[in-house]
Amino acid sequence: MSETTTTAEDLRARALKLDAADPLADRRKLFALDDGVYLDGNSLGALPVHVPARVQDVLTRQWGELRIRSWGESGWWTAPERIGDRIAPLVGAAAGQIVVGDSTSVNVFKAVVAATRLAALAGGGRDEILVDATTFPTDGYIAASAARLTGHRIVPVDPADVPGALGDRTAAVLLNQVDFRTGRLHDLPGLTAAVHAAGAIAVWDLCHSAGALPVGLDEHGVDLAVGCTYKYLNGGPGSPAYLYVAERHQAVFDSPLPGWNSHADPFGMTPDYTPADGSVRGRVGTPDIVSMLTLEAALDVWDGVSVDAVRAKSLALTDFFLECVEAYVPAGRVTSVTPVAHAERGSQVALRCDEAEPVMSRLIERGVVGDLRRPDVLRFGFTPLYVGFADAERAARVLAEVLEETPAG
Amino acid sequence: MSETTTTAEDLRARALKLDAADPLADRRKLFALDDGVYLDGNSLGALPVHVPARVQDVLTRQWGELRIRSWGESGWWTAPERIGDRIAPLVGAAAGQIVVGDSTSVNVFKAVVAATRLAALAGGGRDEILVDATTFPTDGYIAASAARLTGHRIVPVDPADVPGALGDRTAAVLLNQVDFRTGRLHDLPGLTAAVHAAGAIAVWDLCHSAGALPVGLDEHGVDLAVGCTYKYLNGGPGSPAYLYVAERHQAVFDSPLPGWNSHADPFGMTPDYTPADGSVRGRVGTPDIVSMLTLEAALDVWDGVSVDAVRAKSLALTDFFLECVEAYVPAGRVTSVTPVAHAERGSQVALRCDEAEPVMSRLIERGVVGDLRRPDVLRFGFTPLYVGFADAERAARVLAEVLEETPAG
Numbered sequence: 061m062s063e064t065t066t067t068a069e070d071l072r073a074r075a076l077k078l079d080a081a082d083p084l085a086d087r088r089k090l091f092a093l094d095d096g097v098y099l100d101g102n103s104l105g106a107l108p109v110h111v112p113a114r115v116q117d118v119l120t121r122q123w124g125e126l127r128i129r130s131w132g133e134s135g136w137w138t139a140p141e142r143i144g145d146r147i148a149p150l151v152g153a154a155a156g157q158i159v160v161g162d163s164t165s166v167n168v169f170k171a172v173v174a175a176t177r178l179a180a181l182a183g184g185g186r187d188e189i190l191v192d193a194t195t196f197p198t199d200g201y202i203a204a205s206a207a208r209l210t211g212h213r214i215v216p217v218d219p220a221d222v223p224g225a226l227g228d229r230t231a232a233v234l235l236n237q238v239d240f241r242t243g244r245l246h247d248l249p250g251l252t253a254a255v256h257a258a259g260a261i262a263v264w265d266l267c268h269s270a271g272a273l274p275v276g277l278d279e280h281g282v283d284l285a286v287g288c289t290y291k292y293l294n295g296g297p298g299s300p301a302y303l304y305v306a307e308r309h310q311a312v313f314d315s316p317l318p319g320w321n322s323h324a325d326p327f328g329m330t331p332d333y334t335p336a337d338g339s340v341r342g343r344v345g346t347p348d349i350v351s352m353l354t355l356e357a358a359l360d361v362w363d364g365v366s367v368d369a370v371r372a373k374s375l376a377l378t379d380f381f382l383e384c385v386e387a388y389v390p391a392g393r394v395t396s397v398t399p400v401a402h403a404e405r406g407s408q409v410a411l412r413c414d415e416a417e418p419v420m421s422r423l424i425e426r427g428v429v430g431d432l433r434r435p436d437v438l439r440f441g442f443t444p445l446y447v448g449f450a451d452a453e454r455a456a457r458v459l460a461e462v463l464e465e466t467p468a469g
Numbered sequence: 470m471s472e473t474t475t476t477a478e479d480l481r482a483r484a485l486k487l488d489a490a491d492p493l494a495d496r497r498k499l500f501a502l503d504d505g506v507y508l509d510g511n512s513l514g515a516l517p518v519h520v521p522a523r524v525q526d527v528l529t530r531q532w533g534e535l536r537i538r539s540w541g542e543s544g545w546w547t548a549p550e551r552i553g554d555r556i557a558p559l560v561g562a563a564a565g566q567i568v569v570g571d572s573t574s575v576n577v578f579k580a581v582v583a584a585t586r587l588a589a590l591a592g593g594g595r596d597e598i599l600v601d602a603t604t605f606p607t608d609g610y611i612a613a614s615a616a617r618l619t620g621h622r623i624v625p626v627d628p629a630d631v632p633g634a635l636g637d638r639t640a641a642v643l644l645n646q647v648d649f650r651t652g653r654l655h656d657l658p659g660l661t662a663a664v665h666a667a668g669a670i671a672v673w674d675l676c677h678s679a680g681a682l683p684v685g686l687d688e689h690g691v692d693l694a695v696g697c698t699y700k701y702l703n704g705g706p707g708s709p710a711y712l713y714v715a716e717r718h719q720a721v722f723d724s725p726l727p728g729w730n731s732h733a734d735p736f737g738m739t740p741d742y743t744p745a746d747g748s749v750r751g752r753v754g755t756p757d758i759v760s761m762l763t764l765e766a767a768l769d770v771w772d773g774v775s776v777d778a779v780r781a782k783s784l785a786l787t788d789f790f791l792e793c794v795e796a797y798v799p800a801g802r803v804t805s806v807t808p809v810a811h812a813e814r815g816s817q818v819a820l821r822c823d824e825a826e827p828v829m830s831r832l833i834e835r836g837v838v839g840d841l842r843r844p845d846v847l848r849f850g851f852t853p854l855y856v857g858f859a860d861a862e863r864a865a866r867v868l869a870e871v872l873e874e875t876p877a878g
Contacts, residue, residue: 063665083719092529092533092534094534098536100536102663103537104536104537106533106536107528107529107532107533107536111527111528112528112529112533115524115525115528115759116521116524116525119516119520119521119524119705119763120501120516120521122706123516123553123705123706124501124515124516124518124521125501125503126619127509127513127515127516127838128509128512128513128838128840130706131706136707137707148795162572162575162754163570163571163728163753163754163755163757164570164754164755165726165728165729165730165753165754166571166575166726166728166753166754168798169725169726170736173618181665181822193740195740196729196738197732197738197739197740197742198728198729198754199731200728200740200742201728201729201732201742202726202727202728203726204727204742205725205727206727209582209619209725210618216740241738244639287757290755291654295544296532296758296759297531297532297539297540297755297759298545298755298758298759298761299757299758299759300757301754315614316578316614316791317574317575317578317611317614317617318610318611318613318614319572319574319575319607319610319611320574320605320606320607320610321574321607323606323610327649327843328843329605329606329842329843330606331602331606331609333606333609333610333613337701344572344574345572345573345574345575345607345710346572346573346697347707347756348572348707348708348709348760348764349526349705349706349707349760350705350706350707350708350759350760351757351759351760352707353760354528354759363565365568390590410553424538429536429537429538433738434737434738436805457757
């Protein structure tokens with residue numbers, strides 16, 4: 061007992077020191093948070109406090125007073141590419157390669173179909189799409205639909221086994237940079253290089269990595285990428301997703317959803333389709349302005365933030381949380397399925413626990429909000445802009461208390 | 470001169486009487502309007518004044534305080550089908566057949582691909598998709614993409630010529646109920662019956678009719694329909710579109726965008742796709758909550774409104790506007806391309822005018838806001854919930870003044 065107390069005192073003291081030295085500590089006040097510990101920012105990022113006032117202006121002045129004129133005067137029409145350029149530096153992309161709009165699922169569809177078309181341009185006979193077997197389900201469902209419509213075959217493969225599965229038949233490979241369940245970080249540079257060595261197209265889903273770690277889309281030569289904006293980017297519930305098309309592919313990017321917003325002259329309203337140049341070619345229909353400008357406002361919290369600093373804090377936070385769990389939690393009750401190696405870890409910690417469902421309910425009752433991936437995974441997301449080390453220590457401590465009250469199954 | 474004055478006095482007096490007798494006149498105060506005449510509600514509906522406060526609650530309480538819990542507690546997860554059921558009575562659909570989400574273009578893609586699959590279920594060999602040759606361009610572009618992906622051929626056809634173009638090869642027909650340029654109302658009941666007689670599937674785009682006139686989707690046996698919500702439904706700029714799948718087709722509706730939100734057990738997160746029953750099967754990715762709940766709030770203006778009353782006022786308004794144009798505008802300067810027959814008229818008046826571009830600029834400067842469809846069409850949308858007869862008279866009068874100041878080309 062006295063040993064535990066000493067450990068707790070020590071961990072709490074270290075948490076305070078780490079928080080005091082945290083160069084991102086000043087960001088927390090930009091968010092609407094209560095006295096609980098919010099570790100679900102990997103599912104829905106917290107509200108930046110300045111956002112409601114900005115959205116009020118969109119509603120009352122831009123829509124309410126200017127109405128139709130806002131398409132030009134308030135910059136509505138160009139929002140998808142303008143906001144894409146705000147996201148670009150967070151994922152290591154130069155401007156002009158990202159458009160915001162539609163859901164992640166719809167963007168996966170655009171990217172996978174377009175990837176098979178890019179592969180076909182480079183030579184025929186490629187009829188396989190490799191898809192991360194542990195992917196977030198929608199990617200797999202949508203890739204299967206894309207394969208069915210384009211005459212390809214889906215090959216489910218564990219990301220680690222991708223290099224061995226690549227071959228002359230591989231048209232495209234769809235992978236998640238960070239696994240939604242385990243928090244495992246896959247090797248984007250190495251896997252992209254392997255995909256290219258096989259003559260195939262690499263499509264990355266950044267939902268669980270953008271805003272949490274450096275992605276380096278341009279540096280690593282990624283072909284196409286998609287991601288959501290409501291997790292680490294804090295864009296709001298269901299905020300629009302984005303599509304990255306590397307500049308070298310834009311002139312031949314062939315979208316399966318060639319809506320009028322991607323036309324070279326959308327207001328010409330001609331019956332023939334002529335695609336626009338640049339990232340705009342990834343647009344589809346009329347942009348969802350209220351959600352889109354909510355996201356645009358929310359992105360202000362990134363001004364002046366270095367993604368490297370975010371990554372450093374993220375690793376320190378998840379290290380520290382794992383250490384606290386190790387110190388506090390009774391042996392054998394939880395097992396981390398998140399890799400220990402930094403090179404393999406995203407910004408969440410996933411703990412396997414036989415009593416995951418009642419444990420998460422009790423954690424939430426006590427103000428520690430994580431989430432559950434059925435049947436037995438407790439997920440804790442660490443969003444470096446607003447989670448601190450004292451939060452991590454408290455979450456582990458409350459987890460231990462809850463486990464002590466919850467009989468082992 | 471005195472004759473004109475008499476006419477103007479007479480028309481103004483009639484406008485006042487018509488406004489005084491208008492059963493929908495009380496709706497106008499629900500909208501944020503200024504002292505101009507807003508005749509562009511067929512492009513972007515005006516802001517209902519109660520919406521900003523409702524959206525503030527979504528942002529500050531639902532997102533800001535409840536955060537992730539709002540998916541359940543604030544009804545976020547079920548918003549697409551709940552709001553679909555709010556739209557249903559406005560387009561003559563029983564509950565359970567409409568989901569809200571994605572853009573119109575994306576919904577056209579779902580509907581056209583699914584229509585070809587429905588047609589294939591009923592027997593093979595049908596390889597043509599008939600598309601309204603005067604369609605809003607995105608429908609044509611997207612239908613062409615759907616045709617390319619499913620191995621069909623697009624046959625562009627004037628809606629009036631559809632019956633003659635139908636045959637054993639027709640899989641699906643995509644039509645607009647109201648033409649975006651001319652305001653012509655097409656014969657949805659008759660054309661749907663003709664499509665069915667040929668053994669094909671009828672897909673209707675309701676963008677320019679929903680909220681302006683009775684559609685009668687169920688009554689007329691429409692198979693699939695799509696529409697936007699930012700015109701006569703006043704849902705806000707780029708607010709989410711919707712998809713109608715007739716109940717009899719739902720069990721075999723086969724979406725080309727089977728995202729995880731359409732799964733029978735979305736949180737099971739299984740690698741295999743099992744579609745949900747009912748309208749939910751038309752969902753794709755995570756719903757865009759801020760825009761969606763903006764739309765939901767906006768729909769309150771329809772409470773207690775009969776679509777038949779809206780249609781009666783719409784026809785009276787457009788009749789009266791045409792009469793005022795006839796009375797005021799110098800002969801030969803404009804020609805209506807909107808049909809005179811009520812059965813062929815939507816809720817807009819489109820006037821061909823050689824000087825359309827400068828004329829519309831000057832109209833807008835004087836507070837009469839319509840829009841332009843290049844090269845030579847002035848569009849005036851009459852939204853019966855907030856446009857009155859005095860507005861129609863004033864718009865025609867200002868148009869005449871502007872034309873007098875604008876030299877004929």
